[in-house]
Amino acid sequence: MQANVGAVASTLAQEARAHRDARHDRLFGWLLKGCALLVLACLLGAAGATLWGGRHAFGTFGWHFLVSSTWDPSSDTYGALVPVYGTIVTSLIALLIAVPVSFGIALYLSEVAPPWLRTPVSSAIELLAGIPSIIYGMWGLFIFAPFFADHIKPWLTNYLGDKPDDGKLSWVAAHVPFVGKLFGSDYPFGASILTAGIVLAVMIIPFISSVMREVFQTVPSRLKESAYALGSSTWEVSWDIVLPYTRSAVIGGIFLGLGRALGETMAVTFVLGNAMQLSASILDPGASIASTIANQFSEAAGLQKSTLMALAFLLFVVTFFVLLIARWMLRQLAHKEGR
């Protein structure tokens, strides 16, 4: 009898304990899930908040907002074309420079460099990714832009541009369409769309090259060895075997760099010149979405503030889709490997 009561009591205690544990587990699971959902809330919130903040601008200007290059605070009329153009062109210049350089770095680190050199060099390149963007901005403003204005820009305007110092058009500017316009500038300072593109390129090189290097190493060595056995050179193996095998991930890495470049604020703000004007020349100053927001938001009110919010919404949506494509492409290779 005694033993029975004891057994029943202990069973009850066990059941109570099991119930308690189950309840705690459930609560804990909800807590964790709530935290994870916050990530989702951040993304939706950022899009929602900027859309809400920009509703007046969207409502006032409508679709015309996207194609208008007017930016006139005195008459409260704003168009997105200048900053959108600046954002896209600086990012494209950055990609044009960063992609071949990153491919070169990845190729060097995975195929060419002696093994003892690989770790230090790749750590050094990764160090570039760790430098805060404000430092890139300062370096760009005080060191690179003056250097660019003294040594690179005169050469470009004189030999390629349609506004050379001595007034004599070079052969290229006279005969090749668009080039003259692209490099023509009578603005004497270093801050320009091209300068911003170059600084952005330096910033995104470590991101693109580390993705490329990582995926190059996932190529099965039997594929490469087969090609070598057939007499291929290192370059042919890299170009015809490694690159096609990793194509989707390489494109993903490039888009990742593009996403970074589109949204970068500080480095660009310092070297872009912040001129709300549309110019065909990449040697003229311009503005990007992020730099316009950084420069004007504190002093803006009313419709101008709403316009800046609307620009932020555009930037967020575009980078979201660029990064979406990037991650999706990167995933393709992982699936191929069965990971």
Place this chain on the structure above:
Amino acid sequence: MAANSFIYTRRRITNIVALALSMVATLIGLVFLAWILWETLRQGIGALDLKLFTKITAYGEDGGLLNAMVGSLIVNLIGIAIATPIGVLAGTWLAEYASGTKLGESIRFLNDILLSAPSIVLGLFVYTIVVLPTTALTDGSTTFSGWAGGVALALIALPVIVRTSDEMLRLVPSTLREAALSLGIPQWKLTMQILIRAARSGIITGVLLALARISGETAPLLFTAFGNNYLTFNPSDKMSSLPQVIYQYANDPGDGMHAIAWAGAFVVTMFVLLLSLASRLVLSRNKVSHD
């Protein structure tokens, strides 16, 4: 035969040129790294001065960066203090509860996107959800605050911590889980007391990396913490931070201001580089102890 040797020579030359170009590309990367670091060191050390650490920015060229350093420290700590628990728990959910589920996969995917989302937009988001509502409670003066800056930095630190926690927890051997569960330990206890402890050094690495990332951030602070020329320890006040002062001083026409900006840049760069070094050390020490 002649054609063959011509093709062979051309292929060899292509190969040599391509490999040489790859070397040039690497050199370009290294030259820029050296150039940026060298200028930051040269200009920064040249401008280093004791007054940077004892005086506040209100004195302009004769002042220092004390309030900015204190502000940076407080705002960064708020950011990390908010992002760490949320990030670790979210990472735990992804690794332990949601592996293979659709929701888990999409959150992991979106977290990677948040990782490189434009920080200035996140700053505007926090401006909308923190600064604007609190401003509505005042007589119309905008309530920029250290808290708002901290929240903005937390949004940037969060995806870094989520990702490393998720990855590190997935590296914990499943035998550990099975052993604990077979002893009847409830899952929350298993997670908090065994799994997170096993992945501790990896998670610390993630937190250090996140700290390194946010201590150089400027854009999200411009419209949240705003800046303050006086020393304050109260996060409800406007707060200045090193990157924000650097931004402000670098745009100033005065040379004396530029020198202080360089000194600030030097301090920030050293801090960030030391943090990333420390995070690597934590991780490598852990690897050794497990082998």
